Amino acid sequence: MDTSSPRPPPSAPAAPPGANAQAADKPLLLIVEDDEAFARTLARSFERRGYRVLQAASLPEVEAVLTQHTPGYAVVDLKLKGDASGLACVQKLHAASAGMLIVVLTGFASIATAVEAVKLGACHYLAKPSNTDDIEAAFGLKAGDTEVDVTNRSSSLKTLEWERIHEVLAETGFNISETARRLGMHRRTLARKLEKQQVS
DSSP states (O other), X not given: XXXXXXXXXXXXXXXXXXXXXXXXXXXXXXXXOSOHHHHHHHHHHHHHXXXXXXXXXXXXXXXXXXXXXOOSEEEEESEETTTEEHHHHHHHHHHHOTTOEEEEEESSOOHHHHHHHHHTTOSEEEESSOOHHHXXXXXXXXTOOTTSOOOOOOOOHHHHHHHHHXXXXXXXXXXXXXXXXXXXXXXXXXXXXXXXXXXX
């Protein structure tokens, strides 16, 4: 019978010199997206570009991340599960760090939601599908572009209708039922309109 004291477990190998400093030097990015597959793909793509990436799928998860980290960059999906709005996440992130560069992604592109996103602290707004190149370029457009084309194209009645729908959606935090009520429209009718308009 071996009465000797148990051997301690082997210690973990020491990190290479400067490894922690190298990690700290990498820009920290938060991805707020409830589509797990898309979030993973986006995270891997940004990691290959030298970012450290954190992920969240809801406002409570964003709040939890902010208790320990202050990202310099964020990508936020405007429409989260359960009719939750990414605009609340934008507001929370901007309040945590006014210098954070926040890009909003959405399948429901409209002037009203773009305006609200920027007012709440986003630096840019992209319609899906957008790739890593688009997002990284958008991080550099905080100052705006005075060379963008200004057209004289008039809005059709259909376009005006969509702008009004999205304006009310933004006002209600993307609550479909409340938006339908304010527009005097059946919820199913509004849902069908949004389904047809969504950019996949």
